[in-house]
Amino acid sequence: MPSKLDALNRWVDEVAARTRPDRVHWCDGSEAESRALTELMLKSGDLLELNQHTHPGCYLHRSDPRDVARVEKVTLICTKNEIDAGPNNHWMAPAEAHKKIDALFDGCMRGRTMYVIPYCMGPLGSPYARCGVEITDSPYVVANMRIMTRMGTAALERIEREGRFVRGQHSIGTLDPAQRWIMHFPEELTIKSYGSGYGGNALLGKKCHALRIASFQARSEGWLAEHMLIVGIENPRGEIHYIAAAFPSACGKTNLAMLIPPEGYRRDGWKVWTVGDDICWITPGKDGRLYAINPEAGYFGVAPGTSNKTNPNAVKMLDHDAIFTNVAVTADNDPWWEGLDDRKPVRDWQGRDYDPANGPAAHPNSRFTVRATQCPSWSPEAENPEGVPISAIVFGGRRKSLVPLVFEARDWTHGVLVGAGLASETTAAATDVGVNIRRDPMAMKPFCGYNFGDYFAHWLSFDRPNARLPKIFHVNWFRKGQDGKFLWPGFGDNLRVLEWMLKRVNGECGAVETPIGLLPHAEDLNTDGLHLADGALNTLLALEAEGWRAELQAIGEYLDGYGDRLPQDLRDELKNERTALEDVNESSLPQKKAATL
Numbered sequence: 001m002p003s004k005l006d007a008l009n010r011w012v013d014e015v016a017a018r019t020r021p022d023r024v025h026w027c028d029g030s031e032a033e034s035r036a037l038t039e040l041m042l043k044s045g046d047l048l049e050l051n052q053h054t055h056p057g058c059y060l061h062r063s064d065p066r067d068v069a070r071v072e073k074v075t076l077i078c079t080k081n082e083i084d085a086g087p088n089n090h091w092m093a094p095a096e097a098h099k100k101i102d103a104l105f106d107g108c109m110r111g112r113t114m115y116v117i118p119y120c121m122g123p124l125g126s127p128y129a130r131c132g133v134e135i136t137d138s139p140y141v142v143a144n145m146r147i148m149t150r151m152g153t154a155a156l157e158r159i160e161r162e163g164r165f166v167r168g169q170h171s172i173g174t175l176d177p178a179q180r181w182i183m184h185f186p187e188e189l190t191i192k193s194y195g196s197g198y199g200g201n202a203l204l205g206k207k208c209h210a211l212r213i214a215s216f217q218a219r220s221e222g223w224l225a226e227h228m229l230i231v232g233i234e235n236p237r238g239e240i241h242y243i244a245a246a247f248p249s250a251c252g253k254t255n256l257a258m259l260i261p262p263e264g265y266r267r268d269g270w271k272v273w274t275v276g277d278d279i280c281w282i283t284p285g286k287d288g289r290l291y292a293i294n295p296e297a298g299y300f301g302v303a304p305g306t307s308n309k310t311n312p313n314a315v316k317m318l319d320h321d322a323i324f325t326n327v328a329v330t331a332d333n334d335p336w337w338e339g340l341d342d343r344k345p346v347r348d349w350q351g352r353d354y355d356p357a358n359g360p361a362a363h364p365n366s367r368f369t370v371r372a373t374q375c376p377s378w379s380p381e382a383e384n385p386e387g388v389p390i391s392a393i394v395f396g397g398r399r400k401s402l403v404p405l406v407f408e409a410r411d412w413t414h415g416v417l418v419g420a421g422l423a424s425e426t427t428a429a430a431t432d433v434g435v436n437i438r439r440d441p442m443a444m445k446p447f448c449g450y451n452f453g454d455y456f457a458h459w460l461s462f463d464r465p466n467a468r469l470p471k472i473f474h475v476n477w478f479r480k481g482q483d484g485k486f487l488w489p490g491f492g493d494n495l496r497v498l499e500w501m502l503k504r505v506n507g508e509c510g511a512v513e514t515p516i517g518l519l520p521h522a523e524d525l526n527t528d529g530l531h532l533a534d535g536a537l538n539t540l541l542a543l544e545a546e547g548w549r550a551e552l553q554a555i556g557e558y559l560d561g562y563g564d565r566l567p568q569d570l571r572d573e574l575k576n577e578r579t580a581l582e583d584v585n586e587s588s589l590p591q592k593k594a595a596t597l
């Protein structure tokens, strides 16, 4: 009798015939397998043991110094028609792409073991989860996939039941950057990645499957695959509201997902529950609300800047059973990175004696990989097969000027425009000169597997009869005063802003209506115990009409790049907002810009 695994077996045989490994190993995800792989990597030098007294089960991996981050220019979306990939993606015709990368795969696993990793993105019993199989010649990838996904026998059983899976073919190849490709074939549910062993390039369940391929699949199946954290906020009445939030890289997503409430809030009974820190799959439920699952089972977080001040929960979860990539080590053989504490590293991320003349001790994109359940604020709802109901969607960027601390979109269409216009600074400059603002719609610029014009239309389509959609907000934790200092303390105090959002969701406070959206009345934002600079709150909650006119013009020019794929409703929304803003004069606004800041 034909088995639903026949297609998988045939594909594995085909890949082995091309890549010529010495051995093929089907991963079962067991403890014994994990121990054996660790031993193997300790012998080969792929892993180095860290201090097992202070950090039991923790290991260090040093990647090739030329292979330390995602590479966007070699990350391709290979749809039949170029327009379907959109101006937001690099594109290559599928036949040409297969030919190019298959030539590199030819014989590339000789002398190596080929690992077959069945995995599930999302809780194993969830109707919203999706399976994949990654074939790789990297045991480091296997170890990371074991932490980041539900991997092994249970996933294979689900694939056998469903007969459906995303095919991911990966080889580290020679690690030559000139021969590196991360290719996606969304119409074939296939990924081929060659020449990198790092992060999103190699752990194919993460950005490649759970965002690029999944976003494409989600469009045809009526759901959304988003670059969002999911956090539960429990108020003193014991009610939990879930918030999904999208920020471009380097805006503190992991910190927000694991936020520790300020002391007064803790005393009053507020709690924060972490469901996910990076990716969120959203589906409309029967009751019209949107429900979200975190497809991942672990965190692949940036190490530098993670400390007891910025993210105490992350520091706690990293003292056992974690893989560190490209961090430095102390004299006690503990993992170390800039911003962690006052100790001095002895060896840098490349294994050299630490010398500040060589740059930072830990690579700025050094990472930890750790199981989600190790986080002290981990929410058991992360295992709920039906997902969690979303009360608010938040978009945010890093903007030193203009953009208020928080505002609420008028309605879903306006919220989609707010997300589509999302932008963030890519450099931290002391003055305006040299600040580089990159448009990053919904924080999906590197991750959307199809044309952004079609993606915005898909977002708009969720506004349908009987939908009970979440409110949409925009935040900016990074506003600075004229002295270059941040106006808002950020970190745990961001809960004050989330509390305002939830008051809005529950109809517990009003707001100031402006052309860009609804701004808080200053008295509705709890600033008790905060020592804000004089006039800071006024600036944080002000609408600077002239600057916004220029901002909306820039958003319009950016969106025009999507030509006739841009939905007319979004054009109309922008036009109406610009018209409303023309009529505003600064002195008529409820909160005026404080000239002294």
Ligand code: O2Y
Pocket: 068, 069, 070, 198, 199, 200, 201, 207, 248, 249, 278, 300, 301
């Ligand atoms: O995948 C990488 O190589 C690093 S980038 C990354 C890793 C984890 C979560 N998010 C990101 C990102 O760039 O958004």
Ligand code: MN
Pocket: 227, 249, 278
């Ligand atoms: Mn990310």
